[in-house]
Amino acid sequence: MQAVVMAGGEGSRLRPLTINRPKPMVSIVNKPCLGHIFDLLQRHGINDAFVTLQYLASQIQDSFGDGGAIGMRLKYSVEESPLGTGGSVRQIGDALDDTFIVISGDALTDIDLTKVIAFHRERKAAVTLTLYHVANPLEYGVVITGEDGRISKFLEKPSWGEVFSDTINTGIYVIEPRVLERYKPGEAFDFSKDLFPALLAEGEPLYGYIASGYWTDVGSISEYARANADLLQGRLTAAPLGRELLPGVFTSGDVEIDESAKITGPVFLGNGVKVGPHVEIVGPTVLRDYVTVDVGAVVDRSIVWRNSYIGERAELHGTIVGRQCALKSRVSLEEGSVIGDHCIVNENARVRSQVKIWPDKQIESGAVVGASLIWGAQGRRALFGRFGVTGIVNIDLTPEFVARLGAAYASTLAQGATITMNRDQHRSSRMLKRGLMSGIVSAGVHVADVLQAPLPIGRFHTRRIGAAGGVHVRVSPFDARVCDVKFFDRQALDMDKTQERKVETIFFREDLRRVSYEDVGRIYESPRVGAAYSDAFLAEVARRPCAPQMRLAPTTAPDSICLSGQIFTCARTRACSPMTEWSPTTLPSSSTTRDLRAHCLPTIAPCSSERSPM
Structure with missing residues (x-):
C-alpha cells in the first residue's frame, strides 16, 4: 500500500519555532516529527510514500531525499499555492491507482495502521476516517458514528455550544482513489469541508474507525512540549531513543558529563552534549546535539535544540530554546517561555513566563523581558571593547562571524593593501584566524601571514614591511573559552576609535566590499620574522649607550629567559646562558647574541602576572 504524508503545514501556532522550518520538521526528542511518521509507516509495512509540500519545501526534500537512508521510497508533490488537504492529494494524479492511506506529517502517534486498513477493507468503505477520543474537541473535527462505524454526522472545529461528541478526526484516512475523480488535479478542495460532506450526502460508504493507542496533534507550544515529554516517558510505542546511559537518561552518541552533575530522568542527550560541573538537569528534558551546559546551570523540564549554549548558573524552567542560541x-528563563533560533540572552537577563522571543534577537544584560519580542533585531551595538573584539569561541566568535568581521575590516582599507596576521598557539585561535583571513581576502586585501607568533612580533612586522595594519588572535589570559581579536594600524598601534567605528558601521550595515575573482587577495607566509625581531631588538639595545642597566636571567622555566620584561623561549630544551648583566659599558657578548639568535624566540607571555598592555 502507498501512503500520502501531508507535510505542507506552516505551523503558525508553533511560532517562533517554525519561523525557520516547516511544522513537520520540528524535532520531537531525537528526530523531526515527520521522521516519527516514517517510522510508524515502516512498522506497518508501508515503505512507499508521496509527501505533499508547500511551506519551506526544500528543507524536507534536502533532509530526507529519496528516503533510501531511512528505508523508505519517497516522492514529493510541491504546491505552488495552497490547494487544501484534498487538492494536495489530488495533485499527485494517477500515481494513486489503488487504496492508499493519508496521514499528517505533523502529528505524533502510534495508532495501529494495520487495524485501520483491515477495518476499511472489511466494511468495503469508500473512505475510512481514523477517530480518537480527546478531552477538548474544539480544535478538531467532531464525528458521530453508528454501531457499525458508519459516519452519520461530523462538524469541523465546533464551538462548545456545537460539541456533540468527544470523538475527533485525526487526519488519518484510508481512501479509494475513485472518490477523488470528481475533482481535477490542481483544483483546491478540503477533505473535511468539501469531499467528506459531499460523500455523506450522496450515501457513499463513509466509515470511522475509533482507534486506541496514542495520538496528539503537535499544533501548539504546549502540545509540542507535551509530545516531547510523552515520548520520553514511554507513553507511546516508538523507535528506541538510543542507549540508556544512566537510569532514565538516553543518548544517541558520545556525551561528556562531569561527575558532580546531577541528572534526574527522563532525559535525552544528543551527540556531543557537554554537561559541566555541578549542573542539575531534571526531566522530562531534551538536550539536542552539541548543547553545552556550563558550571552550575539548572535545566528543568526544558527542550534545548542543537548547538546551543547554557551559561554558568543559568536557570531554565519549563522552557524551549531554539537552535544555536547563547544563554x-x-x-x-521562566515557565512557558520560548527562545527562537540564533538568539543571544546576555548576562543576568530574565525572560518572564509565556514570553516568546523571535529568532535573531539579542537581550541586553540585566534586562527583564515581560512581553514577546517579534519585530526588530536587537543586535550587539558595538564590536570593539577594551581588548579588541572578544567573545566565547563558537558562541560569540563563530567562523561565519569572524569572516564577516574580516571583510568589514578589509573594506575600510584600500583594495590591494597588505596587512599582517598572527596568532597564539591555541587551535581556537587558528580556527578564528582562518575565518578572518577568508573575509579579508574576499575584500581584495593581501595577507602577510606570520603564522604562530606573539603580538609584539606582529606589530614589529607590520612596521617592518609598511603594512596597512595587522590582526592578532589569541586566547584570553582571563578565560580559556574566550578569544581576543586585536587590530592595529600601520604604525602598529591599537586601532583608534574612529577606525573602530568605521569597521562597526560596515559590519552592521553589511556594506562589505566584494571583489571579482581576479582581485581576491593573496596570502603568503612571512619567513624568519622571529629572527628579524630578535636581531632588531639586540641592535636597539646596542644602539643606546646611555640605557640603564639591563638584566638577562633564567626564568623558572628551564627553556626560557627574561629580557627587559619580555620572555624569550629557547627553541631547544635546554637552559639559556646564566645570568648576564648589561650596562652602558658592558654590552652583550657576541656569543650571547648568537645564542639568542640561534635558540630563542619571543613568546606572548609577559614576565609579570599582570596582563600585558600589548
Whole structure:
C-alpha cells in the first residue's frame, strides 16, 4: 500500500519555532516529527510514500531525499499555492491507482495502521476516517458514528455550544482513489469541508474507525512540549531513543558529563552534549546535539535544540530554546517561555513566563523581558571593547562571524593593501584566524601571514614591511573559552576609535566590499620574522649607550629567559646562558647574541602576572 504524508503545514501556532522550518520538521526528542511518521509507516509495512509540500519545501526534500537512508521510497508533490488537504492529494494524479492511506506529517502517534486498513477493507468503505477520543474537541473535527462505524454526522472545529461528541478526526484516512475523480488535479478542495460532506450526502460508504493507542496533534507550544515529554516517558510505542546511559537518561552518541552533575530522568542527550560541573538537569528534558551546559546551570523540564549554549548558573524552567542560541551566565528563563533560533540572552537577563522571543534577537544584560519580542533585531551595538573584539569561541566568535568581521575590516582599507596576521598557539585561535583571513581576502586585501607568533612580533612586522595594519588572535589570559581579536594600524598601534567605528558601521550595515575573482587577495607566509625581531631588538639595545642597566636571567622555566620584561623561549630544551648583566659599558657578548639568535624566540607571555598592555 502507498501512503500520502501531508507535510505542507506552516505551523503558525508553533511560532517562533517554525519561523525557520516547516511544522513537520520540528524535532520531537531525537528526530523531526515527520521522521516519527516514517517510522510508524515502516512498522506497518508501508515503505512507499508521496509527501505533499508547500511551506519551506526544500528543507524536507534536502533532509530526507529519496528516503533510501531511512528505508523508505519517497516522492514529493510541491504546491505552488495552497490547494487544501484534498487538492494536495489530488495533485499527485494517477500515481494513486489503488487504496492508499493519508496521514499528517505533523502529528505524533502510534495508532495501529494495520487495524485501520483491515477495518476499511472489511466494511468495503469508500473512505475510512481514523477517530480518537480527546478531552477538548474544539480544535478538531467532531464525528458521530453508528454501531457499525458508519459516519452519520461530523462538524469541523465546533464551538462548545456545537460539541456533540468527544470523538475527533485525526487526519488519518484510508481512501479509494475513485472518490477523488470528481475533482481535477490542481483544483483546491478540503477533505473535511468539501469531499467528506459531499460523500455523506450522496450515501457513499463513509466509515470511522475509533482507534486506541496514542495520538496528539503537535499544533501548539504546549502540545509540542507535551509530545516531547510523552515520548520520553514511554507513553507511546516508538523507535528506541538510543542507549540508556544512566537510569532514565538516553543518548544517541558520545556525551561528556562531569561527575558532580546531577541528572534526574527522563532525559535525552544528543551527540556531543557537554554537561559541566555541578549542573542539575531534571526531566522530562531534551538536550539536542552539541548543547553545552556550563558550571552550575539548572535545566528543568526544558527542550534545548542543537548547538546551543547554557551559561554558568543559568536557570531554565519549563522552557524551549531554539537552535544555536547563547544563554549567558545567570540568565533565567521562566515557565512557558520560548527562545527562537540564533538568539543571544546576555548576562543576568530574565525572560518572564509565556514570553516568546523571535529568532535573531539579542537581550541586553540585566534586562527583564515581560512581553514577546517579534519585530526588530536587537543586535550587539558595538564590536570593539577594551581588548579588541572578544567573545566565547563558537558562541560569540563563530567562523561565519569572524569572516564577516574580516571583510568589514578589509573594506575600510584600500583594495590591494597588505596587512599582517598572527596568532597564539591555541587551535581556537587558528580556527578564528582562518575565518578572518577568508573575509579579508574576499575584500581584495593581501595577507602577510606570520603564522604562530606573539603580538609584539606582529606589530614589529607590520612596521617592518609598511603594512596597512595587522590582526592578532589569541586566547584570553582571563578565560580559556574566550578569544581576543586585536587590530592595529600601520604604525602598529591599537586601532583608534574612529577606525573602530568605521569597521562597526560596515559590519552592521553589511556594506562589505566584494571583489571579482581576479582581485581576491593573496596570502603568503612571512619567513624568519622571529629572527628579524630578535636581531632588531639586540641592535636597539646596542644602539643606546646611555640605557640603564639591563638584566638577562633564567626564568623558572628551564627553556626560557627574561629580557627587559619580555620572555624569550629557547627553541631547544635546554637552559639559556646564566645570568648576564648589561650596562652602558658592558654590552652583550657576541656569543650571547648568537645564542639568542640561534635558540630563542619571543613568546606572548609577559614576565609579570599582570596582563600585558600589548
